[in-house]
Amino acid sequence: MLMKHNQGFVLVSMLIIVQILALLGWYVMVNSLLMLKISGKMLIHHDVFVAAESELRQLEFQFQTITPTCSVPVTTLSDLRERTLEWWESSVSCQNNNGNFNFQYVIEILGKNPCHLLQKDSIAEYIRITLRADQQDMDSPVYLQSTIAKPVLDTTVCADIPQYILAGRQSWKEG
Numbered sequence: 001m002l003m004k005h006n007q008g009f010v011l012v013s014m015l016i017i018v019q020i021l022a023l024l025g026w027y028v029m030v031n032s033l034l035m036l037k038i039s040g041k042m043l044i045h046h047d048v049f050v051a052a053e054s055e056l057r058q059l060e061f062q063f064q065t066i067t068p069t070c071s072v073p074v075t076t077l078s079d080l081r082e083r084t085l086e087w088w089e090s091s092v093s094c095q096n097n098n099g100n101f102n103f104q105y106v107i108e109i110l111g112k113n114p115c116h117l118l119q120k121d122s123i124a125e126y127i128r129i130t131l132r133a134d135q136q137d138m139d140s141p142v143y144l145q146s147t148i149a150k151p152v153l154d155t156t157v158c159a160d161i162p163q164y165i166l167a168g169r170q171s172w173k174e175g
Contacts, residue, residue, distance in 0.1 A: 044138055051101045052133035052142050059129050060148050068107035070094035077145050077175040080130050088132050105131040114156035116165050122151035143175035
């Protein structure tokens with residue numbers, strides 16, 4: 001008679017254990033799917049970042065010799081990040097589409113420094129490029145900002161100690 005009581009207890013215990021294992025399997029599956037989504041988004045972000053860095057390098061090289069056309073007043077990166085997609089796609093900015101990637105950029109003329117010499121008769125003019133890059137499957141765009149020094153012929157005399165600098169990228173940041 002005691003044996004019949006134990007058989008019911010074993011059945012209930014096994015059902016509880018099977019339920020716990022099923023819940024554990026469900027948790028592992030949901031967690032794995034979440035990790036796959038996260039890694040997919042990170043891969044997309046990385047691809048857009050690499051493409052944006054390449055585009056920024058090309059723009060830096062291009063603006064060493066030509067005068068940029070997409071000029072805006074000096075603005076903070078946080079203010080530019082708050083601008084809408086419509087603003088970035090308007091005539092205020094310049095645009096370039098490269099395969100799956102969309103690039104919009106603006107130029108800020110920061111000014112000349114007669115004490116920063118690039119060549120014998122050239123001083124540094126500083127230009128800041130802010131690049132916005134995205135892709136169709138991306139939640140938030142990538143913002144890169146670079147400041148470059150380009151040579152400008154100028155005979156302004158330096159009132160301080162002159163320094164020779166190299167043309168090109170002076171600073172860079174991701175926003």
